[in-house]
Amino acid sequence: MASPNSLGYVIVDGLEGQIRGASLVVDTRGIPLDFRYTDPIRPTKLERVLYGSALNTYLREELVLQSLLGAVEVKPQLWLCNELDLLVPLRTIGKVRAVSLAPSSHAPLDAVGHVEPTSEADVLLLQADAVSAPLRAAFPAGSRPDEAQQTMALLVEAAKTMELLEPFSRIQKALVSVGED
Amino acid sequence: MPLGGIRDYFSRRITHDVLVYGTRDFSLAAPEVRSSHRVVPTLLFSQRLDIPAPRIRSLEGGRRCAVKGFVFGDVKIRARGERVRRYGAKGLKVSRVPVRLNLKGLKPKNGLTGMLGLPQERANRLRWQTRRPKAPGEAILAWYGPIVEKAVIKLALNKGRGTLLVWYNPQCPQFGTGSVYVYRRLGAGEKAEMRWDREPEL
Numbered sequence: 419m420a421s422p423n424s425l426g427y428v429i430v431d432g433l434e435g436q437i438r439g440a441s442l443v444v445d446t447r448g449i450p451l452d453f454r455y456t457d458p459i460r461p462t463k464l465e466r467v468l469y470g471s472a473l474n475t476y477l478r479e480e481l482v483l484q485s486l487l488g489a490v491e492v493k494p495q496l497w498l499c500n501e502l503d504l505l506v507p508l509r510t511i512g513k514v515r516a517v518s519l520a521p522s523s524h525a526p527l528d529a530v531g532h533v534e535p536t537s538e539a540d541v542l543l544l545q546a547d548a549v550s551a552p553l554r555a556a557f558p559a560g561s562r563p564d565e566a567q568q569t570m571a572l573l574v575e576a577a578k579t580m581e582l583l584e585p586f587s588r589i590q591k592a593l594v595s596v597g598e599d
Numbered sequence: 600m601p602l603g604g605i606r607d608y609f610s611r612r613i614t615h616d617v618l619v620y621g622t623r624d625f626s627l628a629a630p631e632v633r634s635s636h637r638v639v640p641t642l643l644f645s646q647r648l649d650i651p652a653p654r655i656r657s658l659e660g661g662r663r664c665a666v667k668g669f670v671f672g673d674v675k676i677r678a679r680g681e682r683v684r685r686y687g688a689k690g691l692k693v694s695r696v697p698v699r700l701n702l703k704g705l706k707p708k709n710g711l712t713g714m715l716g717l718p719q720e721r722a723n724r725l726r727w728q729t730r731r732p733k734a735p736g737e738a739i740l741a742w743y744g745p746i747v748e749k750a751v752i753k754l755a756l757n758k759g760r761g762t763l764l765v766w767y768n769p770q771c772p773q774f775g776t777g778s779v780y781v782y783r784r785l786g787a788g789e790k791a792e793m794r795w796d797r798e799p800e801l
Contacts, residue, residue: 454707
């Protein structure tokens, strides 16, 4: 059962030959309700050779993402990621709506809640609040229009009380802090 | 002119006799006779080539076939050689290498306590903010929002990044938001000042 008025943020990092992930569920003020993280996984050289290009996908999507989302106790209404390749597995494993959010340099749209299509399929510009550039919101391929509408309404509502992209940087800081301990 | 020459002159004029001199040593060497039959040396070219079957060598001493650079022409070659034999496993040691992925880090840890201690960071979004309330002699430096004022425990300006760090009380049930302007009074020695801009109560 999804917790009302909560958003879940997911990051899966693949830097310097190691993969690690973290999920943060916040209320609509950005206050944490649940935070999980994995230790870095370092595949050996032999494992990289044997598994080839499938290794990265396997580790990111099937292992890290699945274990993170399985461990989360406060289930959010919506999962957010900042990488397009996580979108479909996030939707499938998370079992709730998922969206990928990224900043844009586009001029502000006419009003809060306005949406503009882009040249890419399933990617929209969303004016979530009145004091920023519109966000690039990507939806899983084949999302129903009403699903996208509900997701955007939820984002606009949350943007009244929090900065929508801020939790991504907070997760990064938390992972750095955990790594230093 | 010598006397013989005068006599020869008159002899030619009168008798039309031409004096012919003989030679005492008239002998020609016999011409060399050669046969036109030519013998061309011919070398026998055998089209029967023996190509030994490839041998599998040990990993230590072998080298790649590509290094040899075998080139076969259009000539059909009958090859005869040894049968390809199975390499004897005597010198080759096959060992088992564990390839299971190290999944030690995959049990997610709960880091909520540490995360609750981290502040939220608000960027300066003054350039998007059209509302700029200020008194004469003041300049607005920054605008940060939205911030749930009643849940705030502490605010701190990060001067290096130009951001505002916000610590919230997670137990606070309030959701009403406001924002913070940062002002500076024009004049020497004046410090920056933060001021709340509250949303009107509904």
